[in-house]
Amino acid sequence: MSPDAGGHVSHYHYLKTFCNVFFYSVTEDENIDLIQIEKLCRQHHPKLLIAGASSYPKSIHYSQIYSICQKYDTLLLADISHTAIYVATQNHESPFGYADFVTFTTHKTTRGIRGGIVMSKAQYRSSLEHAVFPVVQGAPKFNEILAKAVMLSELASIDIKKYVEDILKISNTFTSILMNKGIKLYTNGTETHLIMVDLRKSQITGKNCEDLLFSQHILVNRNQLPNDNKPPSITSGIRIGILTLATINMLENEYTQIAELIADTINGKCIIDESLARDIIQSYRIIE
Numbered sequence: 001m002s003p004d005a006g007g008h009v010s011h012y013h014y015l016k017t018f019c020n021v022f023f024y025s026v027t028e029d030e031n032i033d034l035i036q037i038e039k040l041c042r043q044h045h046p047k048l049l050i051a052g053a054s055s056y057p058k059s060i061h062y063s064q065i066y067s068i069c070q071k072y073d074t075l076l077l078a079d080i081s082h083t084a085i086y087v088a089t090q091n092h093e094s095p096f097g098y099a100d101f102v103t104f105t106t107h108k109t110t111r112g113i114r115g116g117i118v119m120s121k122a123q124y125r126s127s128l129e130h131a132v133f134p135v136v137q138g139a140p141k142f143n144e145i146l147a148k149a150v151m152l153s154e155l156a157s158i159d160i161k162k163y164v165e166d167i168l169k170i171s172n173t174f175t176s177i178l179m180n181k182g183i184k185l186y187t188n189g190t191e192t193h194l195i196m197v198d199l200r201k202s203q204i205t206g207k208n209c210e211d212l213l214f215s216q217h218i219l220v221n222r223n224q225l226p227n228d229n230k231p232p233s234i235t236s237g238i239r240i241g242i243l244t245l246a247t248i249n250m251l252e253n254e255y256t257q258i259a260e261l262i263a264d265t266i267n268g269k270c271i272i273d274e275s276l277a278r279d280i281i282q283s284y285r286i287i288e
């Protein structure tokens with residue numbers, strides 16, 4: 001997926017050094033462009049199609065993409081780094097049963113160690129194992145394997161449906177507050193913990209907005225949007241992620257204030273009570 005539409009750098013940057021890489025994007029109404037995918041497959045007969053994103057806030061319909069892959073003998077890799085938990089709770093369509101490979105990072109919705117998990121259909125097991133050892137690893141990293149096992153056992157011991165409900169409740173509060181204040185969101189909302197703000201109607205760039213919010217103790221990142229005319233170092237968008245707010249059980253009246261602060265900053269009407277912002281952050285400090 002093209003980076004301005006939400007694709008992740010790990011899906012193309014290194015691959016470009018030994019593969020031909022072609023990008024697909026989104027339609028005018030900001031859904032993954034299946035017609036473009038089909039056209040690219042017809043033209044190039046790719047060996048592999050990667051579905052998955054880091055700044056596309058909607059669920060991905062793997063079955064639709066898979067039916068295109070089948071026609072062109074293309075393998076499908078689903079990177080569910082940002083959406084593993086929603087797949088587990090069936091809030092999003094599962095890629096299992098369709099994708100040949102499913103990957104996810106363990107440090108996002110699943111709240112584990114910085115690392116990843118790769119799964120595949122059985123017939124790829126030995127080539128996948130070879131691609132890990134000796135290509136990228138010299139020995140098993142038992143500390144990391146153990147940390148991933150701990151992560152999985154923690155996930156098995158919590159009510160993940162409730163965790164996802166909490167995430168989506170906070171996301172929806174954020175999107176309603178931002179949209180009610182006239183702010184445009186990429187895909188007009190979210191089905192995840194990610195909220196992509198389109199600043200093209202506002203007076204500020206992604207970088208300005210990131211800096212302004214950072215000065216108020218709010219961390220977001222600048223992010224390009226489809227057809228962005230600003231470079232990745234400036235951008236026309238920001239990406240907000242609310243996972244930590246769910247993890248620390250932040251109260252509704254508190255995260256509402258944060259969403260309002262963000263909206264007012266974007267609209268140039270920021271009347272920040274700095275000490276309140278600092279108090280909120282400090283009262284939730286989880287890393288000593």
Ligand SMILES: Cc1ncc(COP(=O)(O)O)c(C=O)c1O
Nearest residue numbers: 008010052053054079081082105
């Ligand atoms: C969709 C997706 N895949 C893979 C990664 C890779 O994660 P890392 O930067 O930890 O290697 C990310 C990270 O943001 C991501 O968003």
